[in-house]
Structures are given as C-alpha cells and as structure tokens.
Amino acid sequence: MLVDESANLANTRRTSLLQRCTVGVASALTASLALAHSIEGGDASFVAAIDGPAIGPFIYLGAKHMVTGYDHLLFLVGVIFFLYKPTDVIKYVTLFAVGHSITLLAGVLGGLQVNAYLIDAIIGLSIVYKAFENLGGFERLLGFALDARLAVFVFGLFHGLGLATKLQEFSLSDNGLVTNIISFNVGVEIGQILALSGVFIVLTLWRTTGSYLRHAFATNVALMTGGILLTCYQLSGYFLTG
Numbered sequence: 067m068l069v070d071e072s073a074n075l076a077n078t079r080r081t082s083l084l085q086r087c088t089v090g091v092a093s094a095l096t097a098s099l100a101l102a103h104s105i106e107g108g109d110a111s112f113v114a115a116i117d118g119p120a121i122g123p124f125i126y127l128g129a130k131h132m133v134t135g136y137d138h139l140l141f142l143v144g145v146i147f148f149l150y151k152p153t154d155v156i157k158y159v160t161l162f163a164v165g166h167s168i169t170l171l172a173g174v175l176g177g178l179q180v181n182a183y184l185i186d187a188i189i190g191l192s193i194v195y196k197a198f199e200n201l202g203g204f205e206r207l208l209g210f211a212l213d214a215r216l217a218v219f220v221f222g223l224f225h226g227l228g229l230a231t232k233l234q235e236f237s238l239s240d241n242g243l244v245t246n247i248i249s250f251n252v253g254v255e256i257g258q259i260l261a262l263s264g265v266f267i268v269l270t271l272w273r274t275t276g277s278y279l280r281h282a283f284a285t286n287v288a289l290m291t292g293g294i295l296l297t298c299y300q301l302s303g304y305f306l307t308g
Contacts, residue, residue: 110236119242121249128253131229133261137189137296138225142258143265144196144289145218147282150273155266158218163258165222166229167251173230174238174247182231183304189228190300192221193293197286229254 109127116123132138142162149155172178195217198204205211233250272278 114236117239117241119245124246124249125253128250129257132254132257139261140193140289140292141196142262144193144200146266147200159262161215161219162222163255165219166226169223169226170229170251171247173227174233180227180231183300185224185227185231187297187300188224190293190297194290197290200286
C-alpha cells in the first residue's frame, strides 16, 4: 500500500509539474504572438550593415529567429502533437522545412514580394487548421480527413514567405547575398531541430502520465485560440495600414 501511494504521489507531482511547464510555455507563446518574425535591435542593425559573406552570424540569426518565432513553433507543436514515432516527426518536419526553404530563398533571392500582414495572417490560419485537425474537426464536418502531409508542405511555403518578408525589409547587400541567405536558412533548420527536440521530449514525458489524453482537447483549443488571435492581429494591421 505504501509503495502504491508513493508511486501515485510521484505521478501526481510529475503530472502537475508538466502541466505547469506546458501552461507556462503556452502563455509565453501566446503573449509573444505579436513579436513573431521580428528582427529588431542589434540584429536588425547588423543585417542592414553587413557587406559580404557572413556565414556564422547569419546561421546564428536564423537559429535565433526560429527559436523565438512563436508562430512557427505553435504550428509545429500542432503538427507533432499526436506523432509518437521520431521517424514520423522527422518526416513531417522535413516536409515543412523543404516548403519554407523554397519560398525563403525564392522570396529573397528572386525578389518575390508579398504583403507581410497577409502572409502572417495565413500563418495564423495554419495554426488554426492544425489544431482543428487534431480535434477531428474536418472528419466531423467533411466526413474525411485532409492530406496532412500535403497541408504541412503547403503551409511550409507560406511560413517561408513570412521569413522572407522580414529579410526584405532591409537593404541587403548583393555582395555575399546568396551565401548569407543560405546560411540564414541553415540556421533556421538548426533552431527548428533544437526547439522541436525540447518540445518532443516534453510531449513524450507528458504522454507517460494520465493527463495527456485528458488535456489534449483543451491544449489544442488553446493552440487554435492562439492562431485565431495571431490571424486577427495581422488582419487588423493590414486594414489599418492599408
């Protein structure tokens, strides 16, 4: 009996800790939605002043941007929320990475111009879509599920355009531009791996408790709410500045 009570107490404490961590992370992400994508302060000054190849600094900037790019992370949390196998995580994250790499490079190097507010609104909708899919909403409404792999790739294209619009705000020197943009993209992938590794570890630990499935619905509702807030925020910026 004492052993059982001790085990139950340990499980309760671990569940409580994981819940507090999850709520804390979710709150930080939601509170920082308005800052998604931004390159500010010293980083902005550096990007504007650089002339020539700067591989290391741009890798750092890309990694930092992804780790603090809460809109990207919210979407990817939704993507891997019900993925239990590392191979499945790698498969979907690779599709996302290929998508955003294509449009990041095409946007900056090819001069593809899009409205930043509208792109970020679509990125917000990508979060709404994934959370709604996790809740089984499409199967209930349409009677069938959309192709999740195709959706992740397509939304990856829009996320890449979001990255490109922020770099396009600066007068980037043509000297070393290709090298710097590729380095930035490599940094984005590194940051993505680091951030998702931490998220996957937390999810894996959470799944060992009984609270995971009990709170899966509420978690995805919160995720969808964050996406709606981001979409509304970006659309208001578009209409107010347009």
